[in-house]
Amino acid sequence: MRGFMRLFSVSYALAVYGFIFLPVVVLVVFSLQSTAFPIPPFTGPSSRWYEAVLNDPRLIAALLNSLAVATVSSITAVALGFLSAWGFARFALPGSAFLRALITLPLTVSYLIIGMGLLVIFNMAGLPKNLFAAGIGHVVINLPLCFAIIYSQMGDHQINIERAARDLGATEWKVLLLVTLPMMWPAIFASLFLSMTFSWDEFVISFLLTRFDTTLPVEIWNLLRSGLNPKTNAVGSLVFAVSVVFAIILELILLRRRPA
Amino acid sequence: MTEALVEMKNISHSFGRAGVLHDVSLTINPGSYTVLLGPSGSGKTTLLSILGGFLVPRKGSVLIRGQNCTAMPPARRPTATVFQDYALFPHMSVGNNVGFGLRMKGVIKKERDRLAHEALLIVGLSEAFRKKPHQLSGGQRQRVALARALVIKPAVLLLDEPLGALDLKLRRQMQDELKTIQKQVGTAFVHVTHDQEEAMALADHCVVMNQGRIEDEGPPERVYARPATRFTAAFMGESTLIPGEVASVTGNAILVNTAFGSFPLIAAADQGAQVTLAIRPEHLRLIRDSRSVTFGSAQVTAVIFQGSFKRVLAESASRVGFMFIARIPAEHDVAVGDTVTPCCHIEDLIMLAK
Numbered sequence: 001m002r003g004f005m006r007l008f009s010v011s012y013a014l015a016v017y018g019f020i021f022l023p024v025v026v027l028v029v030f031s032l033q034s035t036a037f038p039i040p041p042f043t044g045p046s047s048r049w050y051e052a053v054l055n056d057p058r059l060i061a062a063l064l065n066s067l068a069v070a071t072v073s074s075i076t077a078v079a080l081g082f083l084s085a086w087g088f089a090r091f092a093l094p095g096s097a098f099l100r101a102l103i104t105l106p107l108t109v110s111y112l113i114i115g116m117g118l119l120v121i122f123n124m125a126g127l128p129k130n131l132f133a134a135g136i137g138h139v140v141i142n143l144p145l146c147f148a149i150i151y152s153q154m155g156d157h158q159i160n161i162e163r164a165a166r167d168l169g170a171t172e173w174k175v176l177l178l179v180t181l182p183m184m185w186p187a188i189f190a191s192l193f194l195s196m197t198f199s200w201d202e203f204v205i206s207f208l209l210t211r212f213d214t215t216l217p218v219e220i221w222n223l224l225r226s227g228l229n230p231k232t233n234a235v236g237s238l239v240f241a242v243s244v245v246f247a248i249i250l251e252l253i254l255l256r257r258r259p260a
Numbered sequence: 261m262t263e264a265l266v267e268m269k270n271i272s273h274s275f276g277r278a279g280v281l282h283d284v285s286l287t288i289n290p291g292s293y294t295v296l297l298g299p300s301g302s303g304k305t306t307l308l309s310i311l312g313g314f315l316v317p318r319k320g321s322v323l324i325r326g327q328n329c330t331a332m333p334p335a336r337r338p339t340a341t342v343f344q345d346y347a348l349f350p351h352m353s354v355g356n357n358v359g360f361g362l363r364m365k366g367v368i369k370k371e372r373d374r375l376a377h378e379a380l381l382i383v384g385l386s387e388a389f390r391k392k393p394h395q396l397s398g399g400q401r402q403r404v405a406l407a408r409a410l411v412i413k414p415a416v417l418l419l420d421e422p423l424g425a426l427d428l429k430l431r432r433q434m435q436d437e438l439k440t441i442q443k444q445v446g447t448a449f450v451h452v453t454h455d456q457e458e459a460m461a462l463a464d465h466c467v468v469m470n471q472g473r474i475e476d477e478g479p480p481e482r483v484y485a486r487p488a489t490r491f492t493a494a495f496m497g498e499s500t501l502i503p504g505e506v507a508s509v510t511g512n513a514i515l516v517n518t519a520f521g522s523f524p525l526i527a528a529a530d531q532g533a534q535v536t537l538a539i540r541p542e543h544l545r546l547i548r549d550s551r552s553v554t555f556g557s558a559q560v561t562a563v564i565f566q567g568s569f570k571r572v573l574a575e576s577a578s579r580v581g582f583m584f585i586a587r588i589p590a591e592h593d594v595a596v597g598d599t600v601t602p603c604c605h606i607e608d609l610i611m612l613a614k
Binding site: 160183 | 314345
């Protein structure tokens with residue numbers, strides 16, 4: 001009986017991890033295919049399709065666009081999230097609980113709705129569809145997340161530390177820059193890399209809000225429309241690799257915090 | 261008489277509807293060690309926060325060196341606070357913590373490192389300059405917080421229950437050091453505590469607070485030996501309390517009638533006033549001598565050995581339930597069940613009006 005339970009739990013675990021990782025493994029394996037179709041049998045390994053990706057100016061431009069949008073929108077989202085978290089944590093605001101709920105609400109709204117809403121507003125405002133518009137969209141989806149993470153880490157024990165700084169002659173800006181910001185570094189880094197990961201992978205909003213210059217997920221979508229091709233596997237693997245790097249940095253920050 | 265360093269005039273404050281300070285006035289002299297003593301909720305910490313600028317009082321004014329500071333923010337006041345939880349900057353080295361106030365004043369790095377070193381030397385922690393706060397013990401963090409406040413040379417240094425988080429032995433040791441450092445630097449200290457032993461050990465000027473008012477203030481010896489109110493007498497240490505009534509007033513002498521007889525005292529009171537006579541346990545004797553006044557006889561109900569002395573509780577023979585509390589030398593032989601004659605010298609009777 002115990003052996004059966006053990007067998008069952010092992011196979012259950014294998015099934016779960018299989019479902020999660022098998023598609024990624026297949027994607028990566030067939031990106032190394034040497035023939036023109038990403039279907040069995042495996043004919044590689046070959047770096048042929050990676051070379052094709054790196055020699056495709058449109059894909060490289062999209063990759064750089066994605067990086068730029070992820071970086072700028074995440075820094076903006078973190079800065080705004082930090083300032084609003086600080087405001088809510090340190091000052092008694094009228095209707096504070098309601099406003100906090102309101103600021104985190106976009107977390108529950110689907111990206112499609114947010115993207116369509118922004119599209120309508122930008123249309124009315126006469127703002128053209130471009131990377132800047134997509135960046136604003138990414139700030140909208142990541143700001144609530146940054147706010148929630150940073151706000152949760154702003155404890156009462158830091159209030160006295162900020163008071164001490166003021167007592168020693170620091171102006172409000174210096175308290176923020178020299179004391180609060182450095183104390184909140186782990187939460188700020190964690191939310192920055194999480195935002196970058198989400199922005200990097202985000203498709204719907206970028207698809208709706210960009211036209212000529214676009215981000216990598218949208219460019220991959222364009223590629224897919226012309227049929228399956230190991231090149232899409234290769235570029236997908238690259239996207240995945242960058243996400244893994246973000247996730248590892250995030251984990252390192254969170255793990256490093258724990259002993260302290 | 262030197263000119264007052266700090267004058268707090270008619271301070272009243274409330275949180276919401278609950279009044280926490282009622283018309284409190286306090287004067288602090290240069291170079292003095294003032295201790296605000298009281299139970300929690302007595303308003304002592306609120307008074308300190310008002311002096312430090314973290315709260316603006318509803319009524320009243322705060323003058324420091326003659327300048328009105330009532331609504332001046334902490335950053336611009338000549339005060340520095342040592343917080344109960346130390347509030348060190350966790351991401352900065354000890355040296356940078358201590359130098360922070362100087363950095364805010366625009367002192368160059370080399371100079372502020374030198375001054376920070378000096379301040380750490382005063383508190384006996386110069387070797388910790390490069391360490392981070394989390395590498396230090398509680399007592400060491402306390403010293404860093406003290407050095408950080410001292411280095412900006414405030415007119416008044418405020419300490420909010422600074423020894424509250426330390427264990428008893430370390431607390432007594434830090435008390436001695438605080439007093440020594442205060443005398444060495446000559447800055448006026450204002451220290452908040454609920455520990456009357458700490459207050460007596462440190463204070464030049466002891467301020468006893470209760471329910472948002474100052475009950476009594478003065479040199480700790482006077483506050484202990486001649487408390488102005490019943491609350492002060494009880495808070496500064498235990499005593500035997502005998503209720504009575506003023507029978508007659510003749511000049512500055514009064515006669516107080518009690519259940520244990522009438523006692524002549526030198527005190528000011530109105531005829532017919534209800535008063536309490538207090539006797540400190542070290543003044544209450546169990547064997548009479550020629551100068552003693554006695555309070556009938558009593559039976560010993562408990563003898564508690566406390567090292568250098570014995571604490572004796574004795575129940576009055578004439579009034580059931582009335583307890584005499586005495587502190588006698590450890591070598592005296594007293595046992596539970598003994599019949600004794602509680603007595604004291606007439607000058608050790610303290611009259612409490614309220």
